[in-house]
Amino acid sequence: MAGKGLYFSRGRYALGEAYRRAGLDGNSALLAPAYHCVTMLDPALALGSDVQLYPLSTDLVPIIPALDQLLERSGKPVKVLLATHFFGFVRDFSGLKQWCDRRGIVFVEDCSHTLFAEPYQAMGTGQQGDFVASSPYKFFPSADGGWLYAPNPEKLAGASQSAASWLAELRGIKHCFEMARQARVGPVDIENLDQQLASVAGKLPEAGIDQRRIRPAQSTQYQPDLERADAFRSSRWLINHQSVSAIISKRQANYRRWLQAMEGLPNCHALYPELPEHVVPYMFPLYIDHPMPHFHWLKQLAVPVWRWDEMAVSDCPVAQDYRLHLLHLPCHQSLNDDEMNWLVAALTKALRASSNGVRQ
Template identity: 55%
Template sequence: MLLDTLIFDPSSCGFPRPRLPLLPIGFDGIAFAAPSAWAPTAHFRHFSRGRYALREAYRLAGIGPGSTLLAPAYHCRTMLDPALALGADVALYPLRSDLSPDLAALDALADSAPIPVRALLATHFFGLPRDFAALADWCAARRITLIEDASHAFFTEQHRPAGIGAYGAFVVSSPYKFLPSPDGGLLYAPEAGRLHDIVPRAPSWRDELAGIASFWQKAHSASRCDLAMLEAELTANAANPSPLASERHEFAGPSSDYRPEHAGRASLRLSRLLYRHPDIAAIASSRRKNYRRWTTATMNLPYCRPLYPELPDDCIPYMFPLLIEHPETHFYWLKRLGVPIWRWDSMAASTCPTATHYRLHLLHLPCHQSLNESKMDWIISALTKVGAGRTALLQACQ
């Protein structure tokens, strides 16, 4: 199936590499002692990325030719890639402004689907647990398999976040987003027998060595952020603005981030070793502290607002979601400075107003454990100065 896809192509902009890591590096968040697993190993399978774990969850749920997957309208394309690769149709369900599913809209969408709906993907966005009890009942009544997308949650064999993993027939996560591992995707099933026939193939030794080299290189990469130089860099960038990215509609199948040859491949041995040694308390403390710093820094700024200013108890956040008013200036200039930010700006088109707006206006800002106070100071200062326009930066854009 091909989807009408909105493509954001920044290749003409010349954005530099981020000056700070978007994800944890080195041994940050790793402990000497290994916590006990919360469920037997038969309930888990390891893959090189969450998208390939998701492929197995879709396949086991009956996703393939002649079936439909219901997926959130706000999404990363890798959430849809496995279903498209399996030959299924994908229907996007609308979300409310807090990214919770709209059950009434789901009813209408399921009733009008020309091809039977076999599975629904429900996402715990940014690691904040969602109460999917009503959604699970809805799926059960329609004999639709519920798959929990916990790729934004710290969900591993050694840690199960409260409120996550209790609803779906399958749960998929991406541990490398919380631990400094070179790769990793995890598939969990409450009924271990459903995974009996899944045996991921081992990576080659060449891949294993490449993973070790990547881990070592990232661990020893130097940051290049200087708070004292920020004002001068802003002014210099204003004098030489970058061209705008190209945007286009394209009827597309799986994205280039989906590699069919990687499907079914297990994660690296180094990654699995690191997964068994998380310092859960340290990861939680650092991420929550950085998340709260973001909230304090952005709460009263006139040109942006936190999507979730309140962090639930015991939640370990993935990133800090921030809505900005003027992406045509704020996003471009933050990228020009090398600020580590992310955004889902290439996605399948839908009629959902939340997804349409958030595509360009919702920034994903890092809060991981490798960001110390000085690094957070630099990122927050860059965001504040770019947004406020207290330099020649925004004047040059007007």
Template identity: 40%
Template sequence: MSARGAAASPLAAAAGAPPLRIRRFNPEGFGFPRPAVPVRPWLRTDQLRRSAQAPGQALADAGRVVLPFAMGRYALQAALRASGVGPGTRVLAPAYHCRSMIDGALALGAEVAFYRVTPSLGVDLDHLQQLAAQRGRPVRAVIAAHSFGFGQSLQALLAWCAAQDVRLVEDCSHVLMHPAVPTGLGLAGDFGIASPNKFFPVEDGGLLWHQPQLAVQPADRSPSPLAELRGAWRTLQRARQGQAPAMPAAAPAALGHRPAATDALAAGDSESVCATPSDHFDEALARSRGQAGARWLAAHVDAPAMAAQRRRRYQQWLQAARQWPEVEALYPALPDAVVPYMVPLFLRSRVAERFEALKYARVPVGRWDDMAVSDCPVAGRYRLSLVHLPCHQAIDDTQMDWLLQAATHAMARLG
């Protein structure tokens, strides 16, 4: 392997990485109830099929080398390592991000710099070029994401990376990678990564693919039989929760009341300095192939039916959100090839109240409120204002009707 692709010492080197300011919303003290339905899809036997198709088969057919990992974050770390990322180097990442996107770079001891994103979460190439031109650690990789499953044009970025001898890592963790549902995404970069567990009813799963001329250290450890059993048990437990949801007996009109203010409620946001990965990063799993049972299950899910159902749920949320005051869809149109991961909605005013109203109404709403601080105005605004609603295939019609009523009432009460 060349010096560019040499492996760095993982967490031992992380202490040398420049610290990041992390801003985080702490939900403790708010008393948010359990969501009415799980935010991630659960196993439904009526959505399985006898014939098997591996999620990464289309990538292999397109000439990429496809490798399994335990999670997308560890696949991303492997891609960065193969790009030459390590102590004394830099990675450029989007300013609007979830923490798992930067964990791998921090684990490798690299500096992470954040380029600004456009309102549609595309790459601000001018700002990226400014960051790369700054003196200091050499840039070894750029991470570009197709957020929420909506593809971004990467041709200009790809040309820039080629001219600068910088590796492009295409983050497709929000993209359904399946041969039966072509999206046209994932083949632009030197490397690509995906998180099948975001779409399939499995407890783990990550994919890394790369151009055949590049050298990558594959995950070479298999989970123990006990880990396989635990994964199967958690899959069944989540299926039980989905089939017996926590939807209250009361009508949605009786929900959404905020408890009395406390110091914990007032605090909410906090800031810290960190140069190491988040608590969700487990170095012991970085070289694991992931669970064989999860790969088998993902290969037997009816992917075309899943895609159609996700698109249907997305459209239902869009139709309802058009009636909500001061709420705007980030992507108000759903192109034919898009299989949405979540439904991103922008809260234009009374952000804290609207977010909390959804939470207290037991709507499974989330957002990326645990994020590194940057000078990107879009990321600074979206961190709290852009909320994500689930549109996964396991939600049945009764559950969806309840969620739409609960969310509509919660938003209507705020005017």
């Protein structure tokens, strides 16, 4: 597969290039998952295209029968369909690809959450997409790195990427060193957790105004001047020289550590309670019953936890539910035992703590 791909600074720009090459423009529409990170839609909005959001099942698999209805409803012809292997759990997109082929729609496979890069492609990924976009920087210790692959190399012909300046390149290298030197937690930090939790649990914040996007709008996380920027040379080197097997086994071990911690834990459940052997997890998706107060407490404890609360409004009940209830917990290979112990302790203490004043 080497040599067939194009590098970008992030996966969103690889997606943008795929959309552009697929002919997406102001007179056409993108079909995208209702559960999404805004950066999946940004590049389509930058091209001026419409976005239609399709529904997903509870395990985040596209509901194919709903797609025809959306096609009929779309004011503009649909040119591209985007589908994601969420959290690294590889899906069989062959039915989706057939659906696209029958209608002349370009299928873009989103491998941003899978280990999909020049030296390694997770089993079952990159098989169906006319274009496949990924985010190697999420799996490798590089300062940046998005990648666009097409099984037919002619689809990537005529690329005009611009290389980073040497100053930007040096900043990238500095960033890598800083990441490696980040402050670490230790056993004493675990001992302090009870006290920290007691202090944050005492005061519930006022409920804010939950502002929603009725129509998708481009976010500030998309920078048009990076559309054609190549990944740093140092990133490309790192991506191609890391031990992939070490990355895989550490991520899988961290995921299993989370699963173990879930046993008997109240107020939550793992979205994917099994880790198939071939899956290289991106994050550990956790459904929590009471985002308020539990998400708030986790944030107050400085647990690195995310959710996609900026997503656009859709008719998909799963996306609407997961927007506030589905948390993304880290399982990155760089987490050492002390850090995993601290993360697990913080999560289990917060979720076990009484949730008086629970709000949805």
